[in-house]
Amino acid sequence: MAMRQFLVRRLLQGILVIWGVVTVLFGLRAVSPGDPATLMLGEGANRELVERVREEEGLNEPIYVQYLDYVGGLLQGDLGYSWQSNRDVTAMVIERIPATIELTIAATIVAIVIAIPLGVVSATRRNEPSDYGATLFSLLGISTPNFWLGLMLILVMSVWFGIPYPTMSTAAVPVGAVRIPYPSHIGYDFYGFPTGRRGVGFPDAMRALVYDQSVSELGAWLRYITLPALTLGTYFTALITRLTRSGMIDELGKPYVTATKAKGLPNPLIRYKHVLRNTMIPIITVLGLQMGTLMGGAVITETVFNWPGLGLRLVDALRIRDWPLMQGIIIFIAFAFIVINIVVDALYTKLNPQVSAE
Amino acid sequence: MSETILEIDDLSTQFFTSEGKVNAVHGFDLELERGEVFGIVGESGSGKSVTALSLMDLVESPGRITSGSVGYRNPSFAENMRTSYPDAVDGDLVDLRAIPEDARRSLRGTAFSMIFQDPESSFNPSLTVGEQIAEAVEVQQRATAMPRSGRAKTRGPEYSLGSYLMSMALPSKRYVTESSRARAIELLETVGIPDPAQRADEYPHEYSGGMLQRAMIAQALASEPDVLIADEPTTALDVTIQAQILDLLNELQAETGMTILLITHNLGVVARMCDRVGVMYAGEIVERGTLEDVFDDTVHPYTKGLLGSVPDLEGTADRLQAISGNVPSLLDHEMGDRCYFADRCPKAMDTCLEKPRSFDVDADGRHSVTCYLAEENYDPDRALEEGRFASEGAVSDVGGDSQ
Numbered sequence: 001m002a003m004r005q006f007l008v009r010r011l012l013q014g015i016l017v018i019w020g021v022v023t024v025l026f027g028l029r030a031v032s033p034g035d036p037a038t039l040m041l042g043e044g045a046n047r048e049l050v051e052r053v054r055e056e057e058g059l060n061e062p063i064y065v066q067y068l069d070y071v072g073g074l075l076q077g078d079l080g081y082s083w084q085s086n087r088d089v090t091a092m093v094i095e096r097i098p099a100t101i102e103l104t105i106a107a108t109i110v111a112i113v114i115a116i117p118l119g120v121v122s123a124t125r126r127n128e129p130s131d132y133g134a135t136l137f138s139l140l141g142i143s144t145p146n147f148w149l150g151l152m153l154i155l156v157m158s159v160w161f162g163i164p165y166p167t168m169s170t171a172a173v174p175v176g177a178v179r180i181p182y183p184s185h186i187g188y189d190f191y192g193f194p195t196g197r198r199g200v201g202f203p204d205a206m207r208a209l210v211y212d213q214s215v216s217e218l219g220a221w222l223r224y225i226t227l228p229a230l231t232l233g234t235y236f237t238a239l240i241t242r243l244t245r246s247g248m249i250d251e252l253g254k255p256y257v258t259a260t261k262a263k264g265l266p267n268p269l270i271r272y273k274h275v276l277r278n279t280m281i282p283i284i285t286v287l288g289l290q291m292g293t294l295m296g297g298a299v300i301t302e303t304v305f306n307w308p309g310l311g312l313r314l315v316d317a318l319r320i321r322d323w324p325l326m327q328g329i330i331i332f333i334a335f336a337f338i339v340i341n342i343v344v345d346a347l348y349t350k351l352n353p354q355v356s357a358e
Numbered sequence: 359m360s361e362t363i364l365e366i367d368d369l370s371t372q373f374f375t376s377e378g379k380v381n382a383v384h385g386f387d388l389e390l391e392r393g394e395v396f397g398i399v400g401e402s403g404s405g406k407s408v409t410a411l412s413l414m415d416l417v418e419s420p421g422r423i424t425s426g427s428v429g430y431r432n433p434s435f436a437e438n439m440r441t442s443y444p445d446a447v448d449g450d451l452v453d454l455r456a457i458p459e460d461a462r463r464s465l466r467g468t469a470f471s472m473i474f475q476d477p478e479s480s481f482n483p484s485l486t487v488g489e490q491i492a493e494a495v496e497v498q499q500r501a502t503a504m505p506r507s508g509r510a511k512t513r514g515p516e517y518s519l520g521s522y523l524m525s526m527a528l529p530s531k532r533y534v535t536e537s538s539r540a541r542a543i544e545l546l547e548t549v550g551i552p553d554p555a556q557r558a559d560e561y562p563h564e565y566s567g568g569m570l571q572r573a574m575i576a577q578a579l580a581s582e583p584d585v586l587i588a589d590e591p592t593t594a595l596d597v598t599i600q601a602q603i604l605d606l607l608n609e610l611q612a613e614t615g616m617t618i619l620l621i622t623h624n625l626g627v628v629a630r631m632c633d634r635v636g637v638m639y640a641g642e643i644v645e646r647g648t649l650e651d652v653f654d655d656t657v658h659p660y661t662k663g664l665l666g667s668v669p670d671l672e673g674t675a676d677r678l679q680a681i682s683g684n685v686p687s688l689l690d691h692e693m694g695d696r697c698y699f700a701d702r703c704p705k706a707m708d709t710c711l712e713k714p715r716s717f718d719v720d721a722d723g724r725h726s727v728t729c730y731l732a733e734e735n736y737d738p739d740r741a742l743e744e745g746r747f748a749s750e751g752a753v754s755d756v757g758g759d760s761q
Contacts, residue, residue: 260482269533274482
């Protein structure tokens with residue numbers, strides 16, 4: 001009962017936030033220089049044509065009418081039309097979602113798989129070499145910028161070691177380096193989502209695995225996603241390592257840990273079932289918040305790796321000032337952020353019985 | 359005199375802090391008889407809790423047990439240890455300080471269990487009470503199924519991280535089995551928790567303090583322990599609940615015949631529960647004996663001070679007799695080699711500048727006191743002048759009742 005009330009409240013809050021995002025974006029567009037009709041048609045377009053487009057798009061209406069039109073459209077799930085490609089923004093956003101979600105989840109998995117064991121080792125072997133190693137790693141991870149790390153990974157893995165990973169475009173590669181061919185099957189996957197440089201999407205890879213018992217597709221997908229996932233996940237990994245370490249150390253000092261030792265419980269049970277579980281409560285929160293941030297942060301990683309996700313599309317839209325597309329992507333990211341947060345809060349009450357009681 | 363179950367000799371636990379070594383427990387001697395309730399009483403900072411933790415081998419860094427032996431009498435355990443560690447075994451008595459940590463720790467939750475002062479922080483807040491008690495049951499049952507000798511020598515199939523990961527995937531591989539859960543509910547019933555099957559599924563924060571302390575006792579009973587160490591079991595509870603918990607402990611002790619080491623600062627609790635009592639001061643026992651010996655034939659001025667500071671409803675005294683001053687510094691380099699109570703003692707004499715040994719008061723050796731007054735009478739002419747230790751007696755309670 002309390003749970004439903006809680007969800008309804010969070011949902012209403014979420015709607016309020018989205019409305020704020022929409023309004024701010026609309027305001028920014030209104031005050032930003034450049035006439036949309038000119039942007040659409042290009043410099044030097046026919047004056048009459050420009051005027052006709054202004055009329056058709058309602059650009060001559062008062063600003064509040066334009067605003068109400070836009071919000072009205074949003075309520076019907078209509079994000080408008082891209083000025084550049086004249087395609088439906090909703091479709092343009094949706095087709096890029098899978099790639100970004102794949103990348104975000106892969107980065108999160110990288111972070112969890114590396115960070116939590118590292119944090120546990122660090123906390124349980126405090127002030128030993130392994131702890132220093134983990135601390136150094138997390139310090140480096142937190143202070144390394146994404147774009148640099150991505151470029152370095154490409155340089156080291158692809159250019160120096162020749163692991164076939166498609167770098168940026170077909171432009172010239174450094175002398176002596178292996179020229180990396182384009183993946184052969186750029187195009188659209190079974191579900192109609194663009195595969196871009198990852199070559200194959202995760203759903204396709206799974207389909208191949210299930211229906212054709214073929215692992216080669218999954219292998220290809222893994223090869224393409226590994227470097228971007230490492231790049232996107234490094235900061236996150238470092239952050240979670242630190243949180244796990246400090247959280248574990250805090251928990252280990254609590255009286256109930258002494259009590260579990262007095263019970264004679266085996267060490268792994270004390271460490272994982274009791275201590276780590278309690279440490280996870282705050283970590284889950286950060287994990288959730290960060291997953292939202294990751295979706296936004298994927299912009300840089302996607303650009304470096306030419307990953308066909310929302311971030312790359314956002315950068316493209318910014319470059320050509322395609323406002324409706326830009327707005328659509330940002331609204332979607334905000335929406336995703338809120339949904340993830342609500343899920344995290346719901347999970348939190350599951351993990352921490354004291355919260356659900358309140 | 360019945361047989362002893364624990365023979366603690368010269369046990370010392372020190373904390374290595376930046377200010378120096380702190381002697382939380384030093385030269386602690388105690389013989390516990392099977393089936394008795396022995397009380398350790400003393401003020402905050404006297405080393406009571408650290409003693410309890412030392413016996414359980416639960417002293418955490420920067421603390422360490424630096425010397426002494428803890429002899430535990432158990433024929434089957436001694437038999438198991440005899441071949442591997444002949445030096446540690448003397449008849450039925452095994453010196454727990456001389457066997458490896460693994461073997462020593464296998465006794466936790468099987469031979470020894472402990473009740474803590476604050477039940478609310480001594481349960482994990484995010485697991486149900488039933489689950490936590492069932493874990494203790496499981497420890498006991500697994501130990502019974504797999505004798506200790508196997509664990510000590512070959513280290514057997516121990517519970518590892520792999521086992522835990524496995525249990526997350528397969529419920530049948532969980533550490534806690536259904537039968538342990540059922541036993542946990544029985545135990546909750548034993549300690550007088552109404553509706554135990556339902557209460558077992560509740561979390562610690564859904565219990566009241568008294569109920570939770572009952573649950574903790576149930577958890578300690580799950581081990582079917584030889585020795586139960588109760589560290590201030592009633593301190594965090596309301597006075598009315600305190601009596602209930604003590605009665606419960608008394609009942610259970612009578613039923614199971616377990617030995618209880620009861621640690622408290624409350625002389626009322628001691629009088630209600632204990633057969634024998636030891637008065638602890640600055641890390642050592644200064645007076646010990648039966649209740650009558652210590653309460654009625656008190657010798658040590660510190661014990662007298664403690665007794666004098668208890669309100670007496672029928673007494674004639676207008677004011678309580680507080681002991682002046684504080685517990686002395688336990689820093690190794692400040693302690694020196696004298697009677698540690700001398701600077702607070704109303705009857706300190708020049709002899710007290712030398713450390714007294716333990717003197718027997720009675721012929722049967724049951725009542726002993728670490729004070730020269732056991733041997734000679736107070737002579738006012740030899741009294742130490744007031745403020746003799748003022749300069750060195752820095753007040754400190756480091757390493758005291760931290761648990």
